[in-house]
Amino acid sequence: MWNFHCSLHIVLSVSSNRPGIVLVRCQITEYHYINELKSWKDAQQHCRDYYTDLATIQSIEDARKVPMPTNTLDWAWIGLFDDPVSWRGTMTADSNSWKWWSDGNPSTYTNWLSGQPDGVGDCFFLSSNYFWDDDNCDTHKKFVCQNGKI
Secondary structure (H helix, E strand, C coil): CCEEEEEEEEEEECCHHHHCCEEEEEEEHHHHHHHHCCCCCCCCHHHHHCCEEEECCCCCHHCCCCCCCCCCCEEEEEEECCCCHHCCCCCCCCCCCCCCCCCCCCCCCCCCCCCCCCCCCCEEEECCCCCCECCCCCCCCEEEEEECCC
């Protein structure tokens, strides 16, 4: 399913004789559920080889566009990881140490499963009902890739 994010940038003219410029930047993303079991790192490599990267989920609207199976309790790797370098003591749901691997930006949106993250691992996955959880990065799970500019 396609996902569109657009932003509007207005550049004002320094001269009153010239109009300003309006720039619109749109980002189109398509999510792909991959029904293969891989570690987080191998899933990321697969996504980079055949798509763009593991999925970046920036809102519940993004999550709902991921084509996850609805009749199962499948879990799928996404592109979020825990960066221990940015830990502020211990890992908690208030930490800013979760980053999107594709661009290194911290996650501003989260949707943790109750009691998560619990520090079991440094890689994160999405459930079929859009909640997030952490797990050991070597665990084999299905995964979600994305096409498009990240």
